[in-house]
């Protein structure tokens with residue numbers, strides 16, 4: 477799969493721009509605060525259904541404008557397609573597939589698939605469990621649309637159950653039957669969602685082992701499993717998972733009334749990551765954690781390819797500058813035959829890779845572009861007026877804290893409603 481081009485109108489700091497990409501490596505470069513991450517964010521909206529860093533959709537609208545628009549054209553092995561999104565200040569976000577409006581955001585998830593990798597993801601091993609759950613949720617959603625529906629349903633039941641748990645004892649007495657009903661519903665959804673997570677993690681474990689092994693020359697062996705209070709082993713059947721979640725919810729109801737929240741379920745589960753039998757969440761070094769994070773992102777791409785037969789688009793926001801020489805070399809050795817769109821402040825060295833598409837961004841506009849080739853030592857960059865430019869910047873990389881999970885309150889990634897403003 478590859479992203480052919482993206483067009484923006486009044487999106488973030490981009491008034492109007494149309495960017496073309498090649499199916500190989502594309503480098504969006506420029507000084508700080510010019511709009512590089514904005515572009516990756518704009519592309520990723522079509523994979524995830526929402527921004528990875530905006531708290532509200534309206535943040536995406538250019539200052540002093542009423543609406544923003546983006547259109548992405550991508551090609552997969554069978555066809556060329558167009559996805560559009562319109563965001564209005566008055567509220568609401570509308571997606572279009574080949575110019576036809578879709579009813580729900582979740583309907584477009586999975587059409588265009590991408591793996592996003594930002595510096596904050598390098599901390600996934602040591603971050604809180606919610607960050608690892610979101611990694612799973614975002615990855616699985618792109619492959620299995622039903623997963624999004626289940627998460628949305630789970631979130632809604634959880635919210636209603638929590639509302640009862642928060643009630644005064646004298647009021648909640650009349651809701652006893654309802655809370656039992658919600659517990660059953662949650663347990664059933666937990667079994668389905670945990671089952672899909674476990675399936676995904678088996679593949680993740682396989683690929684992370686393979687990448688990590690290559691990176692670390694077989695010195696260390698990672699292992700990834702699903703960690704849930706309701707699970708004892710990976711071979712658990714759906715029925716057994718459901719019964720265990722159900723038991724946990726029933727047995728702990730008094731505790732839950734005291735704390736006013738549901739204490740068990742897939743919103744509390746985690747990914748257990750080990751290296752040579754030790755829990756990496758607590759014992760891995762910074763280098764080991766980064767290699768594992770890198771392996772997880774590469775694995776995400778492989779699993780996506782297993783499902784659909786083609787690689788997703790890889791979006792790397794400022795990660796190459798965050799990695800040391802060995803890891804950078806490793807990642808570059810792995811990205812051939814895949815489309816990669818990456819951002820960087822520093823000039824990057826792609827000596828061994830031909831046909832790299834360089835796009836320089838300045839103040840939300842494409843300033844210059846160039847496709848390198850075998851005799852590319854003549855570093856010529858040209859802007860639309862035909863002027864030649866030197867694109868090197870001496871600006872330090874301030875490494876914007878762009879987190880995949882910024883501004884998110886809940887684990888559930890997709891709003892099932894129309895015009896989803898969170």
Ligand SMILES: Nc1ncnc2c1ncn2[C@@H]1O[C@H](COP(=O)(O)OP(=O)(O)OP(=O)(O)O)[C@@H](O)[C@H]1O
Nearest residue numbers: 488489508509510511512513514535537538539876
């Ligand atoms: N809604 C908006 N309207 C106009 N400008 C915006 C809007 N949202 C963000 N910006 C501006 O976009 C600019 C570029 O942001 P972006 O994060 O893409 O920069 P960048 O090129 O990735 O920089 P860095 O190298 O520091 O990561 C910022 O100066 C920001 O103020």
Ligand SMILES: [Mg+2]
Nearest residue numbers: 512513794876
């Ligand atoms: Mg940036």
